[in-house]
Amino acid sequence: MIALAARHEQTTVAARLASRSDLTAFLMGLADEVGADGYMLVAISQDQDRDNLQIVASNWIYDAIQIAGHALIASLAQGPFASAPGVQPQGLIASQAPALLGGEEAKLLDILGHAEIFALRLHVGRQRLFMLLSAGEAGRIDPALMPRAQIECCYALSQAQGILAAATLRDPLSDRERECLFWVSEGKTTEEVALILGVSSNTVNSYITHAIQKLSASNRAMAIATAIRSGII
Known part of the structure; x- marks a missing residue:
């Protein structure tokens, strides 16, 4: 009865997504529904024969995103383990996939709470969207619940x-x-950046201040984190 009520609430949230906060609430509920700790919704576009990845929403910590890097995240999203709607998803165990992840990357992702990762292809209009759902322990995510969650997400x-x-x-x-x-x-x-770009330190500080303001951040660290999560740098 509780599970049915939770699923009804999740469906209701999905039907009234009107803001980024609604989207975050929906994705958090979706992750919880299948037993996942982490989620990442990404959009991938092709530009001049290369894939450009943008993180739309995620609760991965900054370190995990920085360690993985956009190239690896794109590889996970589009790799052989990524399943289309209607296909039973198969989880990727980070510690058992050094060929795909690289030994050190696999170990660090495991430590940072992404021991098992499911990649779902999403059919949403013409956009190439992908969902990564992860858990700190292999086996925590219930594969039987994934197809329904994938359709709900679409x-x-x-x-x-x-x-x-x-x-x-x-x-x-x-x-x-x-x-x-x-x-x-x-x-x-700041001085090193000024030397690299051939401008003054004051100019560098001005550029960074403008970047912080444009990204609605409160400091440099937050601006950098926002830019990385958004695929800007």
Whole structure:
């Protein structure tokens, strides 16, 4: 009875996605429904013969995203373990897939709470959307519940085209702002970034301040995290 009530509530949330907070609540409920700890919704577009990945919504911690990197996340989303609707999903055990993940990446993902990962292809209009659901322990996610969750996700997102469009807009930063933020994310000081770009330290600080404002962040660290999660840098 409790499970039915929870599923009804999840379906109700899916039917009224009107904001990013609604989307987050829905994805959190979806993850909980199947026994997953983590979720990541990504959009992948092809530009000049290469895939560009953008993270639409996720509860992965900053370290896990930085360690995995966009190339690996895209590989997980589109790899042989990614299942289309109607196909029984198969989980990927991070510690048992060093050929795909790389030995150190597999170990770190395991430590950071992504021991098992399911990748779901989502049919939502013309967009190439993928959902990654993960758990800290292999076997925690119930594969039998995944097909229904996948269909629920497709349905919910098809009703939220406006939110998806807003979430996948191109980044608001100028080339210089993006470059400054990138070098700071690499551990460079303001003076080092100024030397690399051939500008003054004051100019670098100005670019970074503008980037922080445009990304609605409160400091450099938050701006960098937002830019990485959004695929901007």
